Amino acid sequence: MAVYTHLSAEDLADLIGHYDVGELVSAKGIAEGISNSNWLIETTGKNGNGARFILTMYERRIDLDDLPFFLDLLDHLSATGAPVPRTIHDRMGASSRLLEDKAVALIEFLPGVSIDRPTPAQAYSVGRALAGLHLASEGFAERRANTLRPQDWQAIVDDAGYEAIASIDASLPDIIRSALPDLLDQWPDHLPRSIIHADLFPDNVLMLGHTVSGLIDFYFACHDITAYDLAVTHVAWCFEPGGQEFRSEVSRALIEGYESIRPLSQNERDAMPLLARGASMRFVATRVQDWLDTPADALVTRKDPVDFARRMQYYQRTGAEVFAR
């Protein structure tokens, strides 16, 4: 959470001049995004009524070849009315520009705040928004493969090594070893696919009261199993924040909200426990990687992979029960 690059007011005013959005009025570096720098930009607006934008500079982690996919996806989804920020194109029509050898994009600002501990009503609204996103993506022809599939989780774990993983928590290696083979063997290949967000944690959702006002940070979006996105969202929303205690009312509300827009097929429902264990493992794997890559004395807070290992165990214990109609 930082601004990695200094942009002077002169740089920013020059950049804004390439867009038909009026004159620069204010620019504040914001503490959002872990791999990009972001500024909240205010301009006089096209008609002098003022307008706000998020300026994102892509610092690392994101393959620039994927950038058109991400930005075109925002345009496609927002055009369908989904609560997704649209990309502002420059006067030449480009969705991104280069500034100091880095790609930047100007993106619509959406109101709303990210909540830490959702109410059932908020989870219901998130379920609806996620299903709406899945339906809205149907006409979008561009493709990006998921780079975090079961074989990728296995590779991350192999790369880290069980000795290092045990140094995080002594119970982790056994939990991972007992779950990964089944996930690889049983991972479904027959379920419906679509564009998925793949990282819809509460900090990637903006809320006004109980209603979703924005879905943001699409930098893991890809084409993969649609129901897996609901599983990712389930593991991210339905436990106590930073903990392991299951919140059954939030779970019910999330699934009900989703199904009010896009009912799950029987095949999808049957696969949900497996997909939820997989979603948990995906975050165990990447958090193990981040944990081992981040020095213990770094200023960045390391996210503990143990929570997600315990959430995976919860799905193992409860089986189909959580997702039963």
Place this chain on the structure above:
Amino acid sequence: MAVYTHLSAEDLADLIGHYDVGELVSAKGIAEGISNSNWLIETTGKNGNGARFILTMYERRIDLDDLPFFLDLLDHLSATGAPVPRTIHDRMGASSRLLEDKAVALIEFLPGVSIDRPTPAQAYSVGRALAGLHLASEGFAERRANTLRPQDWQAIVDDAGYEAIASIDASLPDIIRSALPDLLDQWPDHLPRSIIHADLFPDNVLMLGHTVSGLIDFYFACHDITAYDLAVTHVAWCFEPGGQEFRSEVSRALIEGYESIRPLSQNERDAMPLLARGASMRFVATRVQDWLDTPADALVTRKDPVDFARRMQYYQRTGAEVFAR
């Protein structure tokens, strides 16, 4: 530059409820201030037309006993029409509140951007704004002593030790040793005093085009020699950014702008070279302290004290010439 404390949307909405500013619409942690956490807050506003604020949480460095002085000063100055953000008081009339054992204040948001390399026209506008601030502060009765006077620079240098200072740059000890005694001996006590900003660097000034739209970050403000504030501003604005090359047109414009509102007396003009050497030494001292306190591998950029030592030498070499009418 960071947000040191996590505030949930729930915390923020609850906090905003104590003010008559409408409902919370958006909150973004902003990368501003080195000792406070700051959020750019948007609400529906008193009349539903939207309003923006800066929420500051005082993390360290600021003596909380001084907080009423800083916040009352903003109110006083903005009431006179100075381009200074006013403090928003809560429904009980308080200018600050406690949140998680830390003081927070809600402050008016002002448009504008901080520029890196001022034009003469911008320096002129800054000079006018600074003089306006000095005049506007006349009716303000609260007092705060300057905690960074010549004897404090000496104490900081003694505390650091010349051996450690030499580790930053081999030339620094001699430059400091040859300047400090004169500053202590000759520091004037007969010049007019007022409230001074005492830290008016370009990043504490907001500009719209060539005109100052805001003076911010008053957390060094105190009651001291008025012309010393012009000297601080001079050393902060009239050299190439991050360098030592004097910008004579910017210097002339800054002083002209200042004198268009508050002409210097002959005594003040005569003292300017000394005050400017002192202002340089003040930043040499605190940058030495910050440099030695910051690990070389910290993520924070350490500000080099050498630039200000060279700027002090420039004032030594040129004497009265820079400030001659």
